[in-house]
Amino acid sequence: MPVVNPRFGVLSEDFAASPYRYFARLREQAPVHYEPAIDSYFLSRYREVKRVLTDHEAFTTETLQVRAxxxxxxxxxxxxxxxxxxxxxxxxxxxxxxxxxxxxxxxxxxxxxxxxxxxxxxxxxxxxxxxxxxxxxxxxxxxxxxxxxxxxxxxxxxxxxxxxxxxxxxxxxxxxxxxxxxxxxxxxxxxxxxxxxxxxxxxxxxxxxxxxxxxxxxx
Known part of the structure; x- marks a missing residue:
């Protein structure tokens, strides 16, 4: 899965104000987008999301458990x-x-x-x-x-x-x-x-x- 770091960030105020205009760009250029400020990845395509949700050996919900x-x-x-x-x-x-x-x-x-x-x-x-x-x-x-x-x-x-x-x-x-x-x-x-x-x-x-x-x- 290619990781691309576009110039905008999904945590920015600009993205929060109007996220929908960025979705196509994320899917095309950054299907796996990394946010260094919180050391986290954001997925925007179905294929990658499905893999994360179904591959329990490679991915875990432990982080979510701690947060929740x-x-x-x-x-x-x-x-x-x-x-x-x-x-x-x-x-x-x-x-x-x-x-x-x-x-x-x-x-x-x-x-x-x-x-x-x-x-x-x-x-x-x-x-x-x-x-x-x-x-x-x-x-x-x-x-x-x-x-x-x-x-x-x-x-x-x-x-x-x-x-x-x-x-x-x-x-x-x-x-x-x-x-x-x-x-x-x-x-x-x-x-x-x-x-x-x-x-x-x-x-x-x-x-x-x-x-x-x-x-x-x-x-």
Whole structure:
């Protein structure tokens, strides 16, 4: 994979202001772009991205695990590899098959109708902000059995967690904000998880699986 270091940097303010105009140039001239300031590589072509995501012998998620630990308190599915990833993925997939899948399809359709309805008289909408983002949160909350009335607050907390994990440069103020979002999201979810350990649902399956894994791996 050729490594080319173009004159612009993906961490620059210019790139952040309008990244899309650089994507074609990155794919053509720097499919593997190196940023010396943070000793990191950025991939812009499907072939290279696929290799990194599937070649577990050459590449690892350990760096992401370290970055995410302060706000995630442990591994998420995207950070797992090998047998651990396969086992956890099978648990999650069970909630997306058969009758459960059919119920989710109906719920997604209902959510889409609900979100679009207020914009029909206007004849226009922002596809991402007015529909895409809230729909993703609505569907996620439905799957987990959480209250949709809290979707904006959950989205704000989640954004803070994502910012912490994906941002390479965080000011002390932004870092404190992200940590506060993680703590508030945890405080919101812990009582739900404890309740769902006893009641059926996707969170119950995941919670019981996590507890089982912890007990079998504990010294």
């Amino acid at each position: 630990e302060p706000v995630m308190r442990g591994l998420i599915l995207a950070q797992m590899t090998g047998a651990e990833h396969t086992a956890k993925r099978k648990i999650v997939v069970r909630g997306f098959t058969g009758q459960a899948l059919q119920d989710q399809i109906r719920a997604i359709h209902a959510n889409a109708v609900e979100l679009i309805a207020p914009f029909l008289p206007r004849g226009r909408m922002d596809l991402v902000n007015d529909f895409g983002r809230p729909l993703a949160l609505y569907v996620t909350l439905d799957v987990l059995g959480l209250e949709k009335k809290d979707w904006q607050q959950v989205a704000a907390w989640h954004s803070g967690v994502v910012e912490f994990i994906t941002s390479f440069i965080l000011t002390p103020e932004r870092r404190r904000h992200c940590m506060d979002c993680a703590e508030q999201l945890e405080a919101y979810l812990v009582p739900v998880i404890e309740k769902r350990r006893r009641d059926p649902g996707v969170i119950t399956v995941l919670a019981r699986s996590a507890a089982s894994t912890a007990s079998t791996t504990a010294p």
